Amino acid sequence: MKRPSLPIDEVLPQLVDAVTAENPVVLKAPPGAGKTTGVPLALSNAMKRDEGQIWVVQPRRLAARSVAEYLARSLNEPIGETIGYHVRLDRKESNSTRVLLMTTGIFLQRMRSDPLLEKTACVILDEFHERSLELDLSLALTHRLRTQLRDDLRLIVMSATLDPQPIADYLGVTSRSLECHGRSFPxxxxxxxxxxxxxxxxxxxxxxxxxxxxxxxxxxxxxxxxxxxxxxxxxxxxxxxxxxxxxxxxxxxxxxxxxxxxxxxxxxxxxxxxxxxxxxxxxxxxxxxxxxxxxxxxxxxxxxxxxxxxxxxxxxxxxxxxxxxxxxxxxxxxxxxxxxxxxxxxxxxxxxxxxxxxRSDLSSAFLTLATLGEDLEGDFPWFTPPPEHAARAAIGLLTALGAIGDANRITSVGRVMSTLPLHPRVSRFAITASELLGTELAAAGAALMSERDPIDNQDSRWSELSLAEKMQHVVSRPKSMGRNYLNAARQIQRSLERSLTPETSCGAASDTKSTSNHDAVAQALLAAYPDRVVVRRDGDEDRGVMVGRRGVLGLKRIPDLSQDSKLLLCYDVDGNATESRVRGAVSIDESWLPNGSLQKEVSVDFDAKRETVVCRAVEKYADLVLSETPITCEENPETSERLYTEAIGQLEKVYPENARGNSGEFQNVLHRIRLVIEHCLDEPPPFSNVDELCREVCRELCHGRRSFAELRRAAWTDYLIGKVGYEFWEIVQSEAPTHLTLPSGNRARVGYAENRPPWMEARIQECFGWPQTPRILRGNVAVQMHLLGPNRRPQQITEDLESFWKNTYGEIRKELRRRYPKHHWPENPTTAEATHNGLKPREK
CATH class of the missing domain: 3.40.50.300 (P-loop containing nucleotide triphosphate hydrolases)
Structure with missing residues (x-):
């Protein structure tokens, strides 16, 4: 039949000229312009038959099939001759097929089996504005193929809405950008x-x-x-x-x-x-x-x-x-x-x-790239590069599934996974389940995991069945399932039977006869979801902790889940909540965990209540603790570092204690050092600062120790003196002395503390003969005098002793002389003889 005139006809001559000249073409044409039906036929008429097929890649099965049937009718031919199609579960193609319509999934599958596309003359990527992951991957692979290995491969990218220029720039300087304005009614x-x-x-x-x-x-x-x-x-x-x-x-x-x-x-x-x-x-x-x-x-x-x-x-x-x-x-x-x-x-x-x-999971795309020998961490020519975190996640998942190994190279299991029309997780499940249960049950389970629920939740009993029970039901009663589901299951089964060989075995089990269906399904799920292992919380049957330290709840509601099992696999988890609800889980045995996945190590922790480092022998799967046993902590860098980490945040708690159980003596030393730095030095000291010194001393003292109690008994002052150096310490001893000699001959202790001046306590009689306040730190700081009465209680606190003698002493003398007549109370304290006990001096 004769095709009616369409808007695309205006640009077809330019497009055909560009394509025959082997220039990539980007065509923008609105819906209804006729690009999907007009372009393939125009190229078929212009290109020689022996050049190869023209592939039209569509995002959807319905579009690929319906367009193919329309084109075949326009040629008055049955589908499968000049015009054919290949979609999932359906294929009409023959040796005479010139134009082949296919979905993006089929295109990528064919590229895996024929990376050079040797029988293909032209690839048309239609509806590129949908920007599906498979379309982006198809564009990148085709562009790389034609620029590196097949410069004769024609490429056309068609879109209804996207600006064609960025795509043309991506394809290179030889590309042509065309636009058809279409025809429509208001x-x-x-x-x-x-x-x-x-x-x-x-x-x-x-x-x-x-x-x-x-x-x-x-x-x-x-x-x-x-x-x-x-x-x-x-x-x-x-x-x-x-x-x-x-x-x-x-x-x-x-x-x-x-x-x-x-x-x-x-x-x-x-x-x-x-x-x-x-x-x-x-x-x-x-x-x-x-x-x-x-x-x-x-x-x-x-x-x-x-x-x-x-x-x-x-x-x-x-x-x-x-x-x-x-x-x-x-x-x-x-x-x-x-x-x-x-x-x-x-x-x-x-x-x-x-x-x-x-915004999507990249594992399927990266599995395709690995199958084609691409460097997964290299500079792949994406039109829109994926986020780095998504790329890392995809590589990590494929590694965990055993699809890629050293240097991200595809493994034999990965090659089988790539042949299955499934997500990599479901592919891994199907392969392991096939070895344990056979391909029929495995395909039934894979279809249940990837297709729409065949029962559509109309039977409430269906939702209460475990996955193993659903698989058995599907196999024993196939007529109760929908046609689409059965077709998908049969295709998966055929793919498994074609792909599985002894060389591709993943070693799921050596004796399948001794494995129950439930255990086999659980082992297959573990192979597909190695990152979903859960340990039930102690004392709580309903909650658990998943790999990644993620909390899960709702375990008691899962059908056929043993309440005695501590180790679980949660393959269906609601990811929206902080503590995620489990929708599908199975019990697993520790012996099923992959070889080499268990790690035995010593866990070093800190018991805040006992203020001591504690050690445990831990067995872990990923970051999930399966078991732990207390052991004696050895003296090693790890325990020392753990003690230091705790001590550094609360140093005052670990400073050495004096006889009265406080750490004031060491802090006294620290303050003396700070005062010397502030008042006595013309140049910076030979060390950074006092706080840093304390941290360095603490780190050294933590070596060989495991508790705060041991730190408090350590020689903090000796270590600190070693850090400041002998010469600087001599200055401290001289300019910030610990004691001063009073006129009475007694020695009085000088106190130092933060946010207050240095001070000294002495009885008034011991200070007679001192006309002025004593000064330290090269005379820059007056010592605060705490003048005591005979009862050792303060009578005056002053930093100006001269003023005290002149203005205040007389009044205090009257009162104290009445109360303590045996003590020495001279009228002129600046010239009087000081006494060591406060009593009147003996007559000579």
Whole structure:
């Protein structure tokens, strides 16, 4: 049949010229311009058949298959001849196939088996604006191949919304950038404010009914997921529209026939309300649509910390996606678009979708790179480089799964994992389960972990079954499962049977007959989730600690989980809370842990109550303590460092004690040193500062000691003197003396403390003959005199002894002379004879 004229026809001659000249091309064309159907046929006509196939890579299965069928019909040929397709679980291709449409997953799978793409002449990456991780990886691998090994390989990148220039710059100076402006009819767009607390079906059903009443064409409704389609469909069937219009679902889980029925426009059939995921946003054309109702939401691939897998999460779409959806109403005539969000909310949305490479788990992509021999830590030519932390996490996970080994090279197990259409974790589970239980049960378990639940939670008993019981149920009663699930399980089983050989065995068990199904499944889960091992908390059956010191709870609610088991594997964990809730777990045995994964070491800790270092012999898996036994601490650098770490933060507690049980004597020395530095030195001392000296002394004294009590008995002053040096210490002894000789001949102790002047206590009679206050520190500091009466109680505190004798002594003398008549109370204290006991001097 003759193809109608399309906007893409205007740029096809330029595109064909550039491609035949082996220049990479970036084409921007809006939905409906005909790029997906026009470009492959134009190239097929322009290029020689013996050059190779033209591959059109699509993000979605439905798009790849439906476009292939459309192109085959346009050539009046059956699918599989000139035009073919290859998607998961479905392939139509022959030796005569010239144009082959495929999904990104199939493209990467084919590149792994044929890294040079020897039978391929041109690769067309369609819908690149979706920026899926697989699309980004496909672009980078194709660009590297054509620039390093195959300069004859043609490359076209097609997008509906992205600015083509950055992609053209990435592809090099020889690239061509083309743009087709398309053709569409006007679309009237309306925004609606809805109650954010209302359920989706409650908010959007009135909008759908209103749109259906205003148009004679089909109504295309964009919803985030399959469950939402079911709920909205049920709500619509309760309205009057159920008799007038056919409510049709459209999503990737439907059979090919169901998808074809949804997109086919039969003028004789009733008008349709098509409830679709974003599968209808691009590539797939639904003829006859004149109204769009948009929820503004989509399921976006995000790393799910619960399962360690990439899962779909509901998020707002970008403005570019919203415009594409609206444009579906203006393909054949003027249309309308009702948006379930306000104009103000629209302005807050992202302009474009964020690349999946910046927000997703990279382990599958890095497994592909390892299979192709790429340096995982090298300079790979990503269009948008992934975050470094995500790259490190992917390499760490692949190492833990045994997929890569030394120098990040692919292992034999990793090669088998790369052939399975599964996430690396699920692939590792399937391989181990195959060795223990056979490929049929292993495939059933892998499909349960990666596909939508086949029972759809309609049977409450299903949710109470363990994973091992569900696997057995699937194998024994396959007719109770959905077709998509069974097809996925069968494909996984076929892949396992093709790939598994004795050389790729991971040594899961030597005697599978002695292993129960539950134990075998637990061992397979451990192989897939080595980072999810949990130790139950002592005295609490419901809580545990996971590798990474993450708390988990809800263990008592897990079906078939032994309450006596201390060691568990939690493969499904809610990652949103500080203490995460467990949704799926199995009991495991310590003997199942990977060889070499257990570490035995001595744990050095500090008992704050006893103020001592304590040591334990610890057995660990990663950072998870499996067992610990108290042992005697040896004198070694680790124990000394642990004691120092605790002591340095509370030095006053470990300073040496005097006879009265306090550490004032050593602090007295410290203050004397500080005063000498402040008042007696013209140049800096031969050391940094006093605080640093104390830390150095503490570190040295911690050698060979294990407690604060031992530190308090250590020779702190001797070590400190050694640090300041003998010459400096002589200055301290001279200028900041510990005692001064009184006029009576007695020696009085000089006190030193922080935030107060040096002081000295003496009876008044011992100071007679001292006209002025004694001074120290090269005469720069007066000693504060605490003058005592005969009862040793202070009568005056002064730093001006001369003033005291002149102004205050007389009054004090009268009172004390009356109370202590036997003591010496001369009228002129500055010339009187001092007495050592305070009594009157003996007559000579």
């Amino acid at each position: 679309v009237e767009t309306q925004h609606h404010q809805v109650d954010p607390r209302a359920r989706l079906e409650q908010s959007i059903t009135p909008l759908i009914c209103g749109a259906a009443q205003q148009t004679d064409g089909h109504v295309l409704v964009f919803l985030p997921g399959v469950a939402d389609i079911h709920r909205v469909g049920e709500a619509l069937r309760q309205t009057e529209l159920a008799d007038e219009r056919s409510v049709v679902p459209l999503h990737g889980s439907l059979t090919p026939k169901q998808q074809d029925d949804a997109v086919r426009n039969d003028p004789s059939a009733p008008r349709k309300i098509i409830l679709s995921t974003n599968i209808a946003e691009t590539s797939v054309t639904v003829d006859g649509v004149t109204a769009v109702v948009d929820s503004g939401l989509s399921k976006t691939p995000m790393l799910d910390t619960r399962l360690g897998l990439t899962r779909l999460q509901t998020r707002p779409i970008s403005i570019a996606s919203a415009d594409q959806r609206a444009g579906r109403a203006g393909r054949t005539s003027a249309g309308t678009c009702d948006r379930m969000w306000s104009t103000a909310a629209h302005r807050t949305r992202d302009l474009y979708d964020n690349p999946e490479v910046s």
